[in-house]
Each structure stands twice: as structure tokens, then as C-alpha cells.
Amino acid sequence: MSELSFEQMLDESFKTIRNGEVVEGTVIDVKDDEIILNIGYKADGILTKNEYSNDSSVDLRTIAQPGDKMEVKILKVNDGEGQVLLTYKRLAAEKGNKRIEEAFENHEVLTAKVAQVLNGGLSVVVEEARVFIPASLVSDAYEKDLTKYADQEIEFVITEFNPRRRRIIGDRKQLIVAEKAKLQEELFARIQVGDVVEGTIKNITDFGAFVDLGGADGLLHISEMSWGRVENPRKVFKVGDPITVLIKDINGDKIALTLKFEDQNPWLNAYDKYAAGNIVEGRVARMTDFGAFVELEPGVDALLHVSQISHDHVEKPSDALSVGQIITAKVVDFNEADKKISLSMKALESAPAEEAYGDEYTDEYTEE
Secondary structure, three states, X not given: OOOOOHHHHHXXXXXXXXXXXXXXXXXXXXXXXXXXXXXXXXXXEEEEHHHHOOOOOOOHHHHOOOOOEEXXXXXXXXXXXXXXXXXXXXXXXXXXXXXXXXXXXXXXXXXXXXXXXEOOXXXXXXXXXXXEEEHHHOOOOOOOOOHHHOOOEEEXXXXXXXXXXXXXXXXOHHHHHHHHHHHHHHHHHHOOOOOEEEEEEEEEOOOEEEEEOOXXXXXXXXXHOOOOOOOOHHHOOOOOOEEEEEEEEEEOOEEEEEOOOHHHOHHHHHHHHXXXXXXXXXXXXXXXXXXXXXXXXXXXXXXXXXXHOOOOOOOOHHHXXXXXXXXXXXXXXXXXXXXXXXXXXXXXXOOOHHHHOHHHHHHHHHHO
């Protein structure tokens, strides 16, 4: 029986390893770009930064210290220079895939950080395993710009798991839809017509504003924004504004809102201000062929008939007045039931002599 050489005996004292094998190693040294491990083999194992993580910003010196134990996978027994190349991220990815598979089968909600914002969606990493969330499944509404999700932790479920084809698809949209449905149900269970609620302006249109009530949106129509007249909602509100509103009506899942609080109704004390005979000031708000509507205060308009503008003949209101003009007039009629007020500017003018004495002058002229 031949004797073994020293080198042969040394080789036999080390375990054998194979590509793809998972081993435990002890950290010998940590450098900026690699970790060196004793894996019980005749050559040390080299774990490069690229094979540790996909995150290029990771600092290996904060990850491992000499003496630490690490589980790694053999990437290549001999790299051509007698070194053993190791990988950590691929082993972690395999474990991540297993974790994702379990979540897929159990319909579990996962939380992970967005690693990349892509043209077609988001890429998130679960234990070094990547999950793609298409743009259409990121939210329940179309979002043109997904960059706001960069580096954010988001929740999602796995809707497709096929690692062989590298198709692992996540869905955030269904979680948002489910959460909104729950909030909507809770909202409708606690609100009723007449309630005063808090909300946030979500969207503004020409006809009104949609208010997020925390579970459902309510419509604040332009006609309900003020006791006065609102010409352009965008000049009154902006998206994101907090707002206190009154629930005017609930019809199915539609909520009508108003800012016309009854205790602020300007007609409550209008009689004291605008009784017949009172002299008032107002702003010409709009004009028609038969007269001008004068805003005495937001929510209280009065009619100045064309015949009451002046003792002089006025063909149409725009010949004597302009929109926005401040005028002084006398209240000649106050109808509280119909919320109608009639004004006269002519009543504050002195009547022309021929009008004041017209009948007498005519009689004298006839007698002659």
C-alpha cells in the first residue's frame, strides 16, 4: 500500500464542494468590494459585492465582521485562479422565491421597498427576489408618473408566480379597491342627511368640486358653494384644501354636499335691512333687457327694472349701467315669501319740472 503524500493528505482533510452547493462559512476578512470566508475547503471563498446584493450602495463593512457566520452558495469551485466564488444574493433570491410562492398560495399581503421605477410599472424586492407590479395594478386610478413610489415601501399581493419564466406579478390595486370599499361601507353606516362633516377637495370641475370624505366622494355643486353666486369654482378652492360641509342628500352611493348652512342664510334678517323705503347700496351683478339684478350681499339679489333706473328714458339697462358698478337705490318692494326685492334709482332723483307739473301745464295750455 503506497503512502499518501503530504499534499494528498492535506487535500483529504478538506471537504469536497460542488457548484450550486449551499455551505456555511466564517468571515475571515471584509474589504470594500468583497468578503472572504473560510468554508472548510482548501481555498477560501470570495463573496463579491455584486454577488452579495443587487443594491450597489450597500456597505459590506457594515454587513459582516470577522468571525461572523454566513450561509452562502457555491457559484464556481475554481474561478481559474484557484479561488471559490460564492453568492449570497442568489441563495437569498431562492429563499425569496419560496417566500413569494407561500404568499401566492396563501393570498398573503406582502410589504416591500420599490427598487426601481420602470416605464411599465414598479419593481420591488422580496428577500432578493424581484416582483414586477404593472402600472395598471399600481393604483385604482391611472397614474402617469410613478416616480413618487421610488424607494417607498408598498403593500401588494402576488397574482402570478412563475419563476421559470421569470414572471412574478404583484398587484397593489386590489388592496386599494378593497380598502376603499371597506371605508365606504363604514362611512355610509355613520353619516346621514344634515350631518356636518370634514373633507378634502379632491377634484375641481366647471360645475363643482368633489370632496373626499374618507371612504367616498361627495359633490359640492357650484350652486351650493355659497349663498351668493360663484362664477368659477377654481377661483374659490384648490385641490387639497380642507373643507367643512353639510350633507344635503344621499342617493345610493351619491352624496350631495352644500356650504349653505341655514344659520348663515342672509334672508334670515333680510327684512330688517331691506324693508320697503330703505336706502341701500349694491353691485350690478348681471343685466337683462328688462332690468338689472343688483347683489345687495352674497345670496340676496334685487331687481332694478329698466323703468326705475332714471326719470330719463332708458332703452336698456346697459345704456346706463355696467356690470360691477356700485349703485344706490331705494327699496320699493320686499317680498320675503318669494325672496324678491324691487329697487328704484329713480325714486332718489328729483322729478323733472315737466313731469312734476305736466298735468297742470297741459290744462292751462288746453284752456288757452
